[in-house]
């Protein structure tokens with residue numbers, strides 16, 4: 001009996017980002033119970049899409065909850081870009097490298113990991129153990145009945161990666177190699193954990209709602225026969241009309257990925273969605289609804305064998321701002 005056949009169903013859980021209180025509320029809502037300090041469900045397994053760390057108020061607690069579940073077999077998890085960032089930030093480059101750390105300690109990188117490092121300031125040993133644990137997180141799960149990756153399923157890169165890493169795990173060498181953006185390891189980490197984008201036409205830029213000026217836009221990896229930029233643009237910002245109507249060149253079309261309609265249900269996180277949770281497509285669901293920005297921490301309940309995703313199988317907890325002394329997140 002394969003591991004998956006032990007369970008009647010699976011609960012896929014979106015980016016936690018240190019919202020441990022909300023995670024506990026969600027697990028309770030999903031009928032997981034604490035047994036000897038570890039959340040467990042008799043018939044179901046939780047599957048985390050990654051990004052447990054950074055930004056939120058209870059990162060250490062969230063990591064303990066999740067790792068305990070994984071170590072007891074009650075959960076699985078794939079690596080998120082924030083766990084990968086933490087590995088890079090905290091790993092010294094090898095002698096002869098142009099850098100001190102694999103991920104440079106720039107103000108921007110420092111800001112992204114600040115809450116994590118602050119909350120572990122008095123728990124250095126624990127943090128090192130969690131870094132070691134991050135190295136044991138696969139980049140993807142390719143189960144018979146579902147697939148999981150943090151941001152993007154790229155068939156070609158995944159099959160090439162699995163040839164040398166059949167368990168889906170990276171090695172120390174792979175981690176070091178991935179700092180070269182244009183290497184195979186760099187492509188794998190960037191594509192699977194951060195997704196796909198496309199450059200805007202020459203000289204064009206767009207200003208996003210958060211004030212950033214962008215020269216590229218995030219693309220869908222599931223659009224069949226796209227013709228225009230507007231057909232493939234994906235969150236967070238819409239393109240101006242004159243850009244959206246622009247036709248994709250043959251070369252651009254060839255660069256786009258396509259996750260087929262007949263393929264197993266795919267679960268991702270990463271994309272800071274808002275609003276009412278629903279599938280992106282009948283076999284793709286994103287579970288990141290911006291919990292740490294006072295959105296929702298979202299789960300999808302998949303019954304074993306289900307191939308078609310529906311909106312009524314989403315379960316979530318709204319993340320409230322702290323009010324009258326009650327702790328939020």
Ligand SMILES: [Mn+2]
Pocket residue numbers: 015051080082269270271288
């Ligand atoms: Mn995230």
